[in-house]
Amino acid sequence: GxxxxxHPSRVICKSGTSVKIECRSLDxxxxxxxxxxxxxxxxxxxxxxxxxxSKATYEQGVEKxxxxxxxxxxxxxxxxxxxxxxxxxxxxxxxxxxxxxxxSRGYTFGxxxxxxxx
Amino acid sequence: RKEVEQDPGPFxxxxxxxxxxxxxxxxxxxxxxxxxxxxxxxEPKLLMSVYSSGNEDGRFTAQLNRASQYISLLIRDSKLSDxxxxxxxxxxxxxxxTNKLIFGTGTLLAVQP
Numbered sequence: 001g002x003x004x005x006x007h008p009s010r011v012i013c014k015s016g017t018s019v020k021i022e023c024r025s026l027d028x029x030x031x032x033x034x035x036x037x038x039x040x041x042x043x044x045x046x047x048x049x050x051x052x053x054s055k056a057t058y059e060q061g062v063e064k065x066x067x068x069x070x071x072x073x074x075x076x077x078x079x080x081x082x083x084x085x086x087x088x089x090x091x092x093x094x095x096x097x098x099x100x101x102x103x104s105r106g107y108t109f110g111x112x113x114x115x116x117x118x
Numbered sequence: 119r120k121e122v123e124q125d126p127g128p129f130x131x132x133x134x135x136x137x138x139x140x141x142x143x144x145x146x147x148x149x150x151x152x153x154x155x156x157x158x159x160x161e162p163k164l165l166m167s168v169y170s171s172g173n174e175d176g177r178f179t180a181q182l183n184r185a186s187q188y189i190s191l192l193i194r195d196s197k198l199s200d201x202x203x204x205x206x207x208x209x210x211x212x213x214x215x216t217n218k219l220i221f222g223t224g225t226l227l228a229v230q231p
Contacts, residue, residue: 034218043205043223044162093161095219106152106164106207107219114159 002028002098006110013084013117021079021113023094029074030096034107035067038091050077050094084117091115119144124206124222132230135196139225141189141206151182153191154205156224162205165191196229203227 003026013019023033031052036044048069049057056069068080077096081088093112124141131137143151151168166173168180168189179192189206206222 036221043221046218046220049218091159106154106167109161109163112161 002096002108004030004094004096004108004110006094006113008113009111010114011116013115015085015117016083018080018082019084019115021081021092021094021115023077023079023096023110025075025096025098025108028096028098030077030098031074033071033077033094033096035069035077035079036093036095038093038112044093047079050079052077081115084115086117089115089117120223121145121220122206122208122222124225126223126225128226128228130228130230131196133196133198135229136192136194137196137227138193139191139204139206139227141191141222143187143189143206143208143220145208145210146184146187148187148208148210150209151189152207152209152219153178153180153189154207154221156203156205158203162207162221165204193227196227198229198231201227201229 005024007022033050035047037047038044046059047062050069050071052071058064071077091112091114094110095107097107122143153165154162155165156162166175166180168182170182172181177194181190203224203226205224208220
């Protein structure tokens with residue numbers, strides 16, 4: 001089945017530094033990937049939609065200059081949290097759907113990145 | 119009002135019990151529906167899609183009522199391994215800008231021995 005690899009799984013960084021998270025579709029091409037954030041005991045909130053070869057679409061309230069998204073190929077999307085602060089500490093998850101597959105298969109998620117900013 | 123609403127639970131049930139989760143969604147134009155399962159500190163995993171005709175996968179049965187904008191999940195003969203958070207998920211569109219998943223807050227199930 002469709003597999004999405006996300007890296008790193010866990011990162012601890014100092015306040016003010018930037019962190020890059022990678023999301024790869026391993027056995028399918030993904031023209032669109034999605035980035036979510038999940039705070040403790042809350043649901044996943046969509047941050048942005050990453051489009052291969054074009055600009056990402058950000059949800060309302062998400063700062064595009066803070067959360068930089070690059071989708072340079074059909075199998076790779078990256079999210080960079082710039083100048084991270086403690087309030088950015090969260091669980092970041094990417095997802096994609098194999099567009100060649102059936103819609104009923106839903107979306108496959110990466111294993112998530114737990115970011116802690118100290 | 120949230121786009122997708124669920125009872126957060128927790129639902130504490132004994133092994134072997136039958137448990138039902140409900141979910142409502144606000145956008146009548148929503149196109150596809152899913153139940154995902156999320157274990158603690160893990161990513162969500164697709165449990166099953168939900169169709170208007172109702173669908174069953176082993177001990178799990180999902181139902182969709184488009185007129186009431188209501189989705190349900192029934193788990194029969196609960197196992198300890200069913201303990202998780204169950205997420206009701208709605209896709210608002212076929213493609214383009216509306217093609218995105220909206221998650222409910224999830225319902226926590228704890229199956230007791």
